[in-house]
Amino acid sequence: MANDNIVQSVDRALKILDILASKREGCGVTEISKEMDLNKTSVYRMLSTFVKHGYVEQDAGTERYKLGYKVLELSSSLLDSIDLRTEAKMYLEELSQFTNEVIHLVVYDRGEVVYIEKLEGNETLRMHSKVGSRAPMHCTSVGKVILAYLPPSEVSKILEDHALEPHTIYTITDKETLYQQLNQIRTQGYALDLEENELSISCISAPIFDRTGKVAAAVSVSGPTTRMTMEKFDQLKDVMISIGKKISARLGYRE
Incomplete structure (x- = not known):
């Protein structure tokens, strides 16, 4: 559906940035032109701008463009x-030292x-997550x-707009x-990811609320399923809930 408030040239320029962000090796003018169904002259002028x-750089050797x-x-x-990162820092470090x-x-x-913060811990673990990346x-x-603490109407809209795509054989679809x-998460105060996003990796998380009482963020501990067992989750659940409450309190939340 068309939006009369959209400036077409700005919209196209931002789409170019999105394309470059998805191509680590960079892109040429022709490649971008084909993907956007836009003439090469227009693409070149936007890239030059x-x-x-400084938002884009061109490799002198390959002449390909990448983000600057x-x-x-x-x-x-x-x-x-984002004040959240500052207020949460010492609690994230506390959690990191406790769990590794x-x-x-x-x-x-x-x-x-x-993801706005990630602490790697002392144990070796390769995950797709990185600061700035998005996840379902x-x-x-x-x-x-x-999701468990968002208003029901908002949850319904999210599930309408975003398909429950399977990331692994364990993903809830x-x-x-x-x-x-x-409902269970709201009752117990924490959530689990049992290899639902990445195989062999399991996680536990707790909600963080802002001063208005709205869920604002979440904190989690992730590790290989061989270490993140149900017994381990039982040991961590109260710690996670406590950390979530401490960060929430720093944001001005009062139960």
């Missing part, structure tokens, strides 16, 4: 402006979660714990099953 301002450091500068400015596993801090944005809500513990689990 981005290059002038100005984008990273903007990202850093945004992250620095990967710690994530995420926020909710437009039907997905966005239905198959991550952080996503599910946020049935809405009714997911709703049942969300």
Whole structure:
């Protein structure tokens, strides 16, 4: 559906940035032109404008374009402006020292979660997550714990707009099953991801609330399923809930 408030040239320029963000090896003018169904002259002019301002760089050898450091500068400015990261820092470090596993801090944005902090821990673990990346809500513990505390109408819209795609054989793809689990999460105060997003990796998370009482974020511990057993989750659940409450309190939340 058309939106009269959209500036077409800006919309196209931002789509170019999205394409470059998805291509680590960079893109040529022709490649972008074909993907956007836009003439090469227009694509070249937009890229040249981005290059002038530092948002895009061109490799002198391959002549391919990739994102420039100005984008990273903007990202850093945004992250620095989020008080949540500052207020949560010492509690994330406390959790990291206690578990030696990967710690994530995420926020909710437009039907997905966005990782805004990640502590690697002392144990070796390769995960797809990284600061700035997005993840679905239905198959991550952080996503599910946020869903559990969002207004029902908002949850319904999210599930309408975002398909419950299977990421592994353990992903919940049935809405009714997911709703049942969300009810359980609200009762127990934490959520689990049992290899639902990445095989061999399991997670536990707790919600974080802002001063208005709305769920604002989530904190999680992730590790290989060989270590993150149900016995381990039983040991961690109260710790996770406590950390979530401590961060919430720093944001001004009062139960």
